[in-house]
Every structure is written in structure tokens, then in C-alpha cells.
Amino acid sequence: DVKVTQSSRYLVKRTGEKVFLECVQDMDHENMFWYRQDPGLGLRLIYFSYDVKMKEKGDIPEGYSVSREKKERFSLILESASTNQTSMYLCASIPGPNTEAFFGQGTRLTVV
Amino acid sequence: QQQVKQSPQSLIVQKGGISIINCAYENTAFDYFPWYQQFPGKGPALLIAIRPDVSEKKEGRFTISFNKSAKQFSLHIMDSQPGDSATYFCAASSIKAAGNKLTFGGGTRVLVKP
Structure with missing residues (x-):
């Protein structure tokens, strides 16, 4: 079975903190x-990557970066967390087109 | 600007009834239309998908109907069961799109009453 694992189920952070979400x-x-x-609003794409060290902005990249x-x-990195970034974050992977x-x-x- | 519009936002149906969720898209380059099902506390999981060369696809109690000229597609859940209570997302992607990214609708929360 394919497994996609996110490092944390729940996180509470303070405004201005740098936050790392791992997948x-x-x-x-x-x-x-x-x-x-x-x-x-459904699922909105923040960033995606199609190869190592390659990244592309999605529809709402402001305030985020990726590695x-x-x-x-x-x-996924929140450079300086703000209250409007309170949300559910989902990571996904696909094998091909x-x-x-x-x-x-x-x-x-x-x-x- | 939402490229995939989904309705209704929520739906209540009696056990045994039919649930219908509709989606409309704008980008004519889309060539893959999946539906995802999400239970509370879980990530979405693929339910059923269709490509535009067919107008209907059925898997068990779940059917996708696709209307290419109208740029619309819908999910029908026949004989709805309480275990079908979940949030459903339609989505679309294009084989030409960078990264093969999926664009999702806003989601429909379905509640099936026993």
C-alpha cells in the first residue's frame, strides 16, 4: 500500500513563528x-514539486515556501505564521499524469 | 477564481435514497475527472474517476455522468447508506499541466440518515 505520512496530526503555533510541516x-x-x-473552499494548491529540488507555485503560495x-x-514552511494560516494542511503524491x-x-x- | 465549481455544499439524504453532486469546470484542457471521498480525520481517497471519452462510468453504487459540451460532471450515489456519510470532492486535471496538479471543487458534505 502507498503510504503518505505527515509528521504531525495537530499543531498549535504562535503568530510569527516559523513552522515546518513534513511529508x-x-x-x-x-x-x-x-x-x-x-x-x-475545498482543497487549494499551495505548492507542488515534480522532481527533487524542483518546485512550482500553486494557487495560493503567499506566505509559504517548500523544500x-x-x-x-x-x-512546507510557513515563514512567519499568521492567524489566517490556521487550516488543515494535506500532502499528496501521484505516480504519474x-x-x-x-x-x-x-x-x-x-x-x- | 474557482476553476471547478461544486454544488451543493451539503446534502442530507435518507438511507436508500440517491445523492447527487454536481460539478462544472471552465478549463477545456482538463482531461481527467476524479471524485474523492473524505471521512473525518482522514485524507481524501479516490472513489471513482472518468476521462472525457466516455459519458458515464459506474462502480458499484457510484456513477459518474459526464457532459463534455456543457463542461459538467456529476456523482450519483445510489441506495445511499449511512457509511457513505462523508465529504466528497470533485477534481480535474490535465495531462499537459505542469506537475499534473489536481484542481478541486469546494466539497459537498453528505449525511445519510438511517
């Missing part, structure tokens, strides 16, 4: 994604 997949997938999920130093690991996306269990981040 690891075990199936050698090229493409990895970070989404945030908010009620009524992909190894194929299996894709990290127009194929099933595998999601992690999500990280619920609260910024206070």
Missing part, C-alpha cells in the same frame, strides 16, 4: 503536493 511518501512518486483545506531535498520528502493521488492524514494547524 514523506514511500512509493517513489515523482510529484508531490501541498494543499490547504478550508470549509466551502524537496530528497525524492520521498516534501516540506492523470492517476490516483494519495493523501496523508492531514495536519490541523492552529496559529494563535
